[in-house]
Amino acid sequence: MLQISFFREQPERLRAGLKKRQFTAEQIEVLLNKVLELDDKRKAAQLINDEAAAEVNNLSREVGVLMKSGKKGQAEALKPQVAAAKERVKVASAVMAEATAALEEQLLPLPNLPHDLVVYGTSADQNEVFRPWEKSLPKPPVVSGMAPSNHWDLGEKYNLFDLKLGVKLTGAGFPVYRGKGAKLQRALINFFLDQAQKAGYEEVQPPLLVNEASARGTGQIPDKEGQMYHVTKDDLYLIPTAEVPITNIMRDTITKEFDLPLRMTGYTPCFRREAGSYGAHVRGLNRVHQFDKVEIVQFVHPDHSYKILMDMLDHVCLLMKKLELPYRILRLCSGDMGSAAAMTYDFEAWSGAQQRWLEVSSVSNFETFQSNRMKARYRDSHNKVHLLHTLNGSALALPRIMACLLENNNTAEGIHIPKALHKYLDFTVIN
RNA sequence: GGUGAAAUGGGUGAGCGGUUUAAACCACCAGUUUGCUAAACUGACGUACGGGAAACUGUACCGAGGGUUCGAAUCCCUCUUUCACCGCCA
Structure with a gap:
C-alpha cells in the first residue's frame, strides 16, 4: 500500500x-x-x-x-x-x-510506484533485455532417427514425471514426479537451499497455508485473490509462493537497524490456480498448478535495497551458471510488473526443444509497499521507527528448470546432468 | 474433540472500579565514575494518529470485539490464542 x-x-x-x-x-x-x-x-x-x-x-x-x-x-x-x-x-x-x-x-487497490529506471509499457513485449545471452543457444536436439524431444516427451520416455497420472489423482497441472525425475527434483531443492545458505540466508520451513492477514500483507489480496486456492472451511489460503509466509514473518514487528539486512530462504511447494490460462504454451511442465520453488527474501534498510537487489540478481546468475543453462535477464516494464513491485527482474532460461525463453525466476524490490501493509519496521540509531524495504526472488522455480535441463542436455546416450548436481544424485545420466 | 487455567510494554511481572499519568525488576540506549573488562550510580526508555516552529502536548491501545458505568487493565458477554490434563493421532 x-x-x-x-x-x-x-x-x-x-x-x-x-x-x-x-x-x-x-x-x-x-x-x-x-x-x-x-x-x-x-x-x-x-x-x-x-x-x-x-x-x-x-x-x-x-x-x-x-x-x-x-x-x-x-x-x-x-x-x-x-x-x-x-x-x-x-x-x-x-x-x-x-x-x-x-x-x-x-x-488499497493502488499499485506500487515503479522505479525511475522502469520503462513505460503495457505488455510483456516491452520488457527491456537487461542482460542478454551472448553465446550461442542450444539447438533442438536432433538425435538420429528421433523427433526433437520436448521435455514432456523426455519425461514420458524416461519415466521422470507423469501428467496423466496427476490428472487421475487430482486434475490437470498436478504432475507426479517419479524415479530419476523425483530424485532430480530433490537434488535441485537441496542444491538451491545449500547455495542460499552459502550466500547468508537463514533457512526456514514456513506453513503452506496462510491466513487472510498474511495474504493481504504481501499484496496477494486484493490484487491476486483469484490466483490462490482458498480453503473456505477454515478460511485459509494455500500459498502461491513462499514469499507470502516468509515475508509475513516480519509483519507487525520492529527490528533494530543494526540487525538489517535479514535474509531468509525457504523451499515450499507453490499452488496457483492459473485461472484462464490454457493453450500451447502451458504444455508439460511449462505451467502447472503445483510446483516446487526455493525462495530468497530480504528485509533491508531503504538506503541499500537497490544494491541488494543486484546482489540477489548475482545470486540467481550463479545458480544458472552452475546449472550450465543459457539465460537472459529482463527488466520488466511498468505494465508487466506485479502491482506490489517497484522493480522486477525476470530470469529466462533457454528451452532448446521449444526454442523459446522460459521464465524461471523473478526478483523484485517492493520498497515500502509490503512493509507499509505489514507494518514491518526498523528502529534507527536515534530510536526513530521507519518502514523497511522488502525484496524477494525465486532461486529457483523447479519445473521450467527441469524442462530446460532435460531438453538442453539431451543426447543420443541420454540426458546429462550438470556437474553441480552430481553430489546430490547417484547418477549423472538419465538413460 | 472434552475439562480447567491464563493472556498486561522488548522480557519477567504487580495491579482486579477513581493520584495508575500502568509499579518493580531485567534488557536496551545515553551519561558519570573507572588502567581495560566488569561493576556501581544517574537519566532516558512503547506504538499509532493528531496539535505545535519547537520545547511540549492531546487521544487511543493491558489478546480481539462488544456491553455496563460519570469513570474499566479491573465487572459482564462473545471470539481468538496459549498452557495443563483427558481423548485421538504421524
Whole structure:
C-alpha cells in the first residue's frame, strides 16, 4: 500500500509513477484530491474527537473526586456535561472511522510506484533485455532417427514425471514426479537451499497455508485473490509462493537497524490456480498448478535495497551458471510488473526443444509497499521507527528448470546432468 | 474433540472500579565514575494518529470485539490464542 506521506510530500513522484501504471492524468488528479480531502477530513474529526474525549476524562476525574469528598450533588450536576461530551466523541469518531475506511478503500487497490529506471509499457513485449545471452543457444536436439524431444516427451520416455497420472489423482497441472525425475527434483531443492545458505540466508520451513492477514500483507489480496486456492472451511489460503509466509514473518514487528539486512530462504511447494490460462504454451511442465520453488527474501534498510537487489540478481546468475543453462535477464516494464513491485527482474532460461525463453525466476524490490501493509519496521540509531524495504526472488522455480535441463542436455546416450548436481544424485545420466 | 487455567510494554511481572499519568525488576540506549573488562550510580526508555516552529502536548491501545458505568487493565458477554490434563493421532 502506498504511504499517505507520498500524497502530501511527493505528488510529482506519485503522478509519474501512476502514469507509468496506465492511470490517466485526470484519474490521478481525482485520486490525489480525494485522498488529501479524506485525510484532512480524518484529521479534523480527530481534533474534535480528542478534545471531547479529553473533556470526558477530565470531568470523570472530577466526578470521582467529588464523590469521594461526599459532594454527591455536585457530582450529579456534572453528569449531563459528560453525556454531551460523549455524544460529541461518538459523532466525531464515526466520521473518523468513515474517513479512514474510505481512505483505505482508495489506497488499497493502488499499485506500487515503479522505479525511475522502469520503462513505460503495457505488455510483456516491452520488457527491456537487461542482460542478454551472448553465446550461442542450444539447438533442438536432433538425435538420429528421433523427433526433437520436448521435455514432456523426455519425461514420458524416461519415466521422470507423469501428467496423466496427476490428472487421475487430482486434475490437470498436478504432475507426479517419479524415479530419476523425483530424485532430480530433490537434488535441485537441496542444491538451491545449500547455495542460499552459502550466500547468508537463514533457512526456514514456513506453513503452506496462510491466513487472510498474511495474504493481504504481501499484496496477494486484493490484487491476486483469484490466483490462490482458498480453503473456505477454515478460511485459509494455500500459498502461491513462499514469499507470502516468509515475508509475513516480519509483519507487525520492529527490528533494530543494526540487525538489517535479514535474509531468509525457504523451499515450499507453490499452488496457483492459473485461472484462464490454457493453450500451447502451458504444455508439460511449462505451467502447472503445483510446483516446487526455493525462495530468497530480504528485509533491508531503504538506503541499500537497490544494491541488494543486484546482489540477489548475482545470486540467481550463479545458480544458472552452475546449472550450465543459457539465460537472459529482463527488466520488466511498468505494465508487466506485479502491482506490489517497484522493480522486477525476470530470469529466462533457454528451452532448446521449444526454442523459446522460459521464465524461471523473478526478483523484485517492493520498497515500502509490503512493509507499509505489514507494518514491518526498523528502529534507527536515534530510536526513530521507519518502514523497511522488502525484496524477494525465486532461486529457483523447479519445473521450467527441469524442462530446460532435460531438453538442453539431451543426447543420443541420454540426458546429462550438470556437474553441480552430481553430489546430490547417484547418477549423472538419465538413460 | 472434552475439562480447567491464563493472556498486561522488548522480557519477567504487580495491579482486579477513581493520584495508575500502568509499579518493580531485567534488557536496551545515553551519561558519570573507572588502567581495560566488569561493576556501581544517574537519566532516558512503547506504538499509532493528531496539535505545535519547537520545547511540549492531546487521544487511543493491558489478546480481539462488544456491553455496563460519570469513570474499566479491573465487572459482564462473545471470539481468538496459549498452557495443563483427558481423548485421538504421524
